[in-house]
Amino acid sequence: xxxxxxxxxxxxxxxxxxxxxxxxxxxxxxxxxxxxxxxxxxxxxxxxxxxxxxxxxxxxxxxxxxxxxxxxxxxxxxxx
Numbered sequence: 811x812x813x814x815x816x817x818x819x820x821x822x823x824x825x826x827x828x829x830x831x832x833x834x835x836x837x838x839x840x841x842x843x844x845x846x847x848x849x850x851x852x853x854x855x856x857x858x859x860x861x862x863x864x865x866x867x868x869x870x871x872x873x874x875x876x877x878x879x880x881x882x883x884x885x886x887x888x889x890x
Contacts, residue, residue: 858865
């Protein structure tokens with residue numbers, strides 16, 4: 811069996827190449843997510859304009875739920 815001697819520079823080059831590939835993949839995925847988010851935001855904006863009362867009710871419900879959850883977390887921390 812022959813053992814290939816690998817230098818630190820070769821390892822650095824391989825790691826750098828893999829990092830570059832990963833960065834390019836991440837950038838492509840980020841672009842996809844941004845495109846999807848833009849579409850979703852347009853849909854939400856259209857819904858809110860057509861149904862302002864429902865949108866306000868949903869927002870109030872979410873706010874109340876978050877407030878209750880935070881209140882429970884704060885009160886449980888005080889008991890400890």
